[in-house]
Amino acid sequence: xxxxxxxxxxxxxxxxxxxxxxxxxxxxxxxxxxxxxxxxxxxxxxxxxxxxxxxxxxxxxxxxxxxxxxxxxxxxxxxxxxxxxxxxxxxxxxxxxxxxxxxxxxxxxxxxxxxxxxxxxxxxxxxxxxxxxxxxxxxxxxxxxxxxxxxxxxxxxxxxxxxxxxxxxxxxxxxxxxxxxxxxxxxxxxxxxxxxxxxxxxxxxxxxxxxxxxxxxxxxxxxxxxxxxxxxxxxxxxxxxxxxxxxxxxxxxxxxx
Numbered sequence: 001x002x003x004x005x006x007x008x009x010x011x012x013x014x015x016x017x018x019x020x021x022x023x024x025x026x027x028x029x030x031x032x033x034x035x036x037x038x039x040x041x042x043x044x045x046x047x048x049x050x051x052x053x054x055x056x057x058x059x060x061x062x063x064x065x066x067x068x069x070x071x072x073x074x075x076x077x078x079x080x081x082x083x084x085x086x087x088x089x090x091x092x093x094x095x096x097x098x099x100x101x102x103x104x105x106x107x108x109x110x111x112x113x114x115x116x117x118x119x120x121x122x123x124x125x126x127x128x129x130x131x132x133x134x135x136x137x138x139x140x141x142x143x144x145x146x147x148x149x150x151x152x153x154x155x156x157x158x159x160x161x162x163x164x165x166x167x168x169x170x171x172x173x174x175x176x177x178x179x180x181x182x183x184x185x186x187x188x189x190x191x192x193x194x195x196x197x198x199x200x201x202x203x204x205x206x207x208x209x210x211x212x213x214x215x216x217x218x219x220x221x222x223x224x225x226x227x228x229x230x231x232x233x234x235x236x237x238x239x240x241x242x243x244x245x246x247x248x249x250x251x252x253x254x255x256x257x
Contacts, residue, residue, distance in 0.1 A: 010219060010238040012131070015250040017198045017216040019137040019190045021183055022124070023066065024147060026202030027221045027243070028140060029154050030119045036060040038109040042101055043076070045094070051080045061224060066203025068143045068166055068176035069102045110146070118153040123244035128159040135252035137161045139186040141206075143169070143177055162189040177205040180213030200243065204230055211235015219246065
């Protein structure tokens with residue numbers, strides 16, 4: 001993948017922001033590919049005889065990445081002109097309902113996690129350590145119902161002050177991304193206004209959500225070629241291929257009264 005050209009220097013200035021919220025999949029944990037593979041497995045079986053096969057670049061990245069599972073199903077199927085009944089949480093996995101497809105994807109993805117574990121990006125771990133060394137607070141944000149489980153499986157729980165995931169969104173009835181509600185809840189738990197929080201995300205929906213939420217800085221992480229312009233258009237102030245490119249400056253200053 002070619003390196004994205006930077007819009008601005010990828011710098012997190014801790015004299016301007018006091019915390020950083022990370023969208024987890026693809027930015028912290030190397031799980032986006034697992035999610036994409038699980039979706040392809042489920043949708044290819046469902047689409048057989050109905051529509052063209054699921055395309056990871058066009059379908060996953062544009063319509064599912066970063067969104068709550070059921071929202072992503074509805075959004076993707078709408079692009080194929082398909083409407084399904086909602087069904088219920090106790091549907092059989094793979095049943096031709098929104099819940100049935102979601103449960104099939106969940107089962108497939110968690111089987112991958114159980115078999116292979118969860119890896120973290122080394123450059124992200126290094127950035128987290130540097131941010132915390134300089135006094136910044138950190139949050140992990142995920143639309144997944146299993147966000148906490150994945151952060152814990154990657155051995156990273158100690159590097160985050162706050163974790164907000166899909167289970168929190170369901171309990172609090174927060175709208176899904178690209179609405180900024182998940183990141184705003186993370187900022188609230190961090191005790192800072194959004195303008196004092198930077199957001200790092202590898203999902204287009206997450207970058208768009210942060211852009212809508214007036215956060216102090218939005219850094220888009222491009223793991224697939226061709227996404228850089230979309231990230232910038234969605235609100236990223238800096239675009240990088242790896243978080244090792246991000247420089248941290250200064251130390252956290254107290255909020256003025």
